[in-house]
Amino acid sequence: MSTRNTLNWVDLMTTDQQAAKNFYTELFGWQTRDEPIEPEGTYTMFLSGDDSVAGAGEYPEEQTQQGMPAVWNSYITVDDVDAKTKEAEQLGATVVMPPMDVMHAGRMAVVRDRAAPTSRCGRTATTRARRSSTSRVR
Known part of the structure; x- marks a missing residue:
């Protein structure tokens, strides 16, 4: 899944x-x-x-x-943070925070769509599981 x-x-x-x-x-x-x-x-x-x-x-x-x-804040898993950030920008979003590495959690960016909500997307460094030791992406 x-x-x-x-x-x-x-x-x-x-x-x-x-x-x-x-x-x-x-x-x-x-x-x-x-x-x-x-x-x-x-x-x-x-x-x-x-x-x-x-x-x-x-x-x-x-x-x-x-x-x-x-x-x-809510965070959305994507395969490629950099590509998804560029795609969001092409669709009219404002990049609030460009893609960056986040500690041991992976990579993330923050974008604001044209209607003003701010979204966060990222790719986890490991397979997501619901355990406290699992890396998270914001």
Whole structure:
């Protein structure tokens, strides 16, 4: 079964990561595992048992000061991030963040379509499975 062109991950960008962790662990009974990100910061994995179900990160202070709202992001699996980003641009999308490698997770880009929603696409570094040790792409 192919997961190509399907939603594969969600994560929350927030101004208060600890408050989000407290809220979602209490609401859904999730556990958390923090992973360091460069140059400084932490990406939180929300876990249901052994399964990674979502992630969360905190905006840098500058974006928090600019009033960035908390937002849940959706990610779509594609075979070739670079080609799909070019195709989206040809169809009128704006490239918000060009293709880039993401830690051990694979490759991703962020595009905004003409109607303004922002989409993220990526290719995982490994076959997707619903285990917390599996790489994810945003």
